Amino acid sequence: MEYLATTSAASGRSADCLVVGVYERGKTGTAAAEIDKASSGQIRALIKSGDITGELGSCLVLRDVKNVKAQRVVVVGLGKSGNFGVDQFRQATAAAANAVKSSKSKDFYSYLTLEDVDDVSVYYLARHTVETVGDCLYVFDEMKSGKRKGSSSIRKIGLAIKKRGHNDKAMLGARHADGIVTGASLAKDLGNLPPNVCNPAYLAKTAQGMARRHKKLTTRVLNEAEMKKLGMHSLLSVTRGATAPAKLIVMQYRGGGKQKPVVLVGKGITFDTGGISLKPGPAMDEMKYDMCGAASVIGTMATIATLDVPVNLTVVVPAAENMPGGDASRPGDIVKSMSGQTIEILNTDAEGRLVLCDALTYSRKFKPDAIIDVATLTGACVIALGHHRCAVFSNDEALSQEILDAGKSAADKGWPMPMGEEYALQLRSNFADFANIGGRDGGAITAACFLGKFTDGLSWAHLDIAGVAWRTGAKKGGTGRPVPMLSEFVLKRAGALP
Ligand code: BES
Numbered sequence: 273m274e275y276l277a278t279t280s281a282a283s284g285r286s287a288d289c290l291v292v293g294v295y296e297r298g299k300t301g302t303a304a305a306e307i308d309k310a311s312s313g314q315i316r317a318l319i320k321s322g323d324i325t326g327e328l329g330s331c332l333v334l335r336d337v338k339n340v341k342a343q344r345v346v347v348v349g350l351g352k353s354g355n356f357g358v359d360q361f362r363q364a365t366a367a368a369a370n371a372v373k374s375s376k377s378k379d380f381y382s383y384l385t386l387e388d389v390d391d392v393s394v395y396y397l398a399r400h401t402v403e404t405v406g407d408c409l410y411v412f413d414e415m416k417s418g419k420r421k422g423s424s425s426i427r428k429i430g431l432a433i434k435k436r437g438h439n440d441k442a443m444l445g446a447r448h449a450d451g452i453v454t455g456a457s458l459a460k461d462l463g464n465l466p467p468n469v470c471n472p473a474y475l476a477k478t479a480q481g482m483a484r485r486h487k488k489l490t491t492r493v494l495n496e497a498e499m500k501k502l503g504m505h506s507l508l509s510v511t512r513g514a515t516a517p518a519k520l521i522v523m524q525y526r527g528g529g530k531q532k533p534v535v536l537v538g539k540g541i542t543f544d545t546g547g548i549s550l551k552p553g554p555a556m557d558e559m560k561y562d563m564c565g566a567a568s569v570i571g572t573m574a575t576i577a578t579l580d581v582p583v584n585l586t587v588v589v590p591a592a593e594n595m596p597g598g599d600a601s602r603p604g605d606i607v608k609s610m611s612g613q614t615i616e617i618l619n620t621d622a623e624g625r626l627v628l629c630d631a632l633t634y635s636r637k638f639k640p641d642a643i644i645d646v647a648t649l650t651g652a653c654v655i656a657l658g659h660h661r662c663a664v665f666s667n668d669e670a671l672s673q674e675i676l677d678a679g680k681s682a683a684d685k686g687w688p689m690p691m692g693e694e695y696a697l698q699l700r701s702n703f704a705d706f707a708n709i710g711g712r713d714g715g716a717i718t719a720a721c722f723l724g725k726f727t728d729g730l731s732w733a734h735l736d737i738a739g740v741a742w743r744t745g746a747k748k749g750g751t752g753r754p755v756p757m758l759s760e761f762v763l764k765r766a767g768a769l770p
């Protein structure tokens with residue numbers, strides 16, 4: 273994709289397509305007003321006739337507007353003026369991008385970036401535009417036979433800016449967004465691939481392939497024998513019922529000299545049947561998305577490596593399948609984790625924490641500056657927060673705030689959740705140091721407390737992404753979240769943001 277910024281007036285811009293906005297109650301956006309003037313009232317006339325309502329996300333495609341050089345003008349509704357924030361900006365941009373996509377245009381220029389959006393800078397307006405368009409243009413048709421829909425015809429995205437001096441910030445925003453789209457698209461692909469293709473070995477191959485393409489990136493994959501030597505019996509207990517061998521994937525990106533790395537740990541359960549504590553049948557196919565934590569940290573690595581960010585970033589992925597089988601773990605089994613702590617497995621479906629705890633212990637060797645694990649960990653999290661925000665748990669107030677702020681800036685939001693001894697006590701076991709479940713009540717919190725038993729002395733956060741990693745229903749598919757949030761976090765730490 274090619275990007276450029278333009279200061280030309282909308283009417284004078286030659287292009288396949290322009291995007292301009294109109295608010296409700298007939299208030300025209302900056303560029304719509306200019307086009308209206310140039311065309312002696314064509315926009316106003318359409319507002320009057322009711323063809324343009326200004327309703328958020330509504331679109332009208334105009335052709336051959338008088339005295340306008342561009343072939344098409346997409347007029348998109350911006351909703352109530354005075355209520356045009358980042359979410360509305362992205363919604364309007366997405367609607368316009370979908371209209372442009374079906375118009376067969378090869379380029380388009382968004383003039384929505386001339387609007388006032390809360391106190392959002394030019395850099396972020398450019399970023400939100402390019403990220404939103406990238407999200408709209410994503411297709412996953414690798415597994416379809418016959419003629420594929422394939423990618424869109426759009427090759428160039430133009431961003432209107434108020435003055436020349438904004439050019440560099442807009443272009444930096446577009447470049448960063450392009451990198452984030454690369455990472456998020458990879459995360460979506462890995463999530464969407466079927467579980468008979470995307471198994472632990474496939475994730476490992478993907479990580480190794482990335483290391484071949486990026487000089488500063490190395491990937492190491494540990495096999496089950498190596499994990500056994502390290503004492504990762506908790507992780508290995510999860511894979512016992514599976515035929516596909518588990519992998520521990522370790523990616524190290526060195527762009528930041530001698531700094532301590534940020535470590536991202538992603539749950540990589542490539543299919544979660546529940547094991548002997550078997551899940552019910554309905555929607556079980558969606559448990560192919562149980563590796564979306566892994567997909568998002570690998571995706572973030574793709575973003576950071578593609579953008580050549582001056583930072584040290586390490587990604588650790590415990591990858592396994594949770595299957596029933598003659599040798600599968602049983603409820604009641606007790607295993608010793610790499611940390612030395614013993615765990616009573618009371619439910620084999622609480623497997624995410626069992627693989628993550630050993631990956632967290634292993635990660636200590638990198639002396640992380642901060643460590644964040646990302647996991648589709650609990651159904652309880654979906655009940656608590658729904659599908660809009662992921663849950664943010666942490667033992668470090670400052671780290672938690674940093675992550676929440678990153679989510680807000682990146683429009684990939686989280687929400688803070690509590691932890692504490694009173695919740696951790698729910699994990700009591702009569703026979704081992706603790707159990708792997710703490711009952712239904714506060715299920716997302718007790719899961720976090722379980723992980724907290726392995727992160728003493730670390731600056732650690734846990735993101736439960738069970739509600740945000742994929743969509744169900746007619747639009748079933750990976751969302752690529754929280755790649756934007758994590759990328760923002762790392763870019764900020766690297767001092768790469770304006
Ligand atoms: N991968 C699931 C969590 C999940 C379920 C995410 C549905 C998204 C949608 C996880 O491994 C799991 O099964 N968790 C159990 C934990 C319980 C047994 C304590 C759950 O949430 O039911």
Ligand code: MN
Nearest residue numbers: 544621622623
């Ligand atoms: Mn499970």
Ligand code: ZN
Nearest residue numbers: 541544562624
């Ligand atoms: Zn799971």
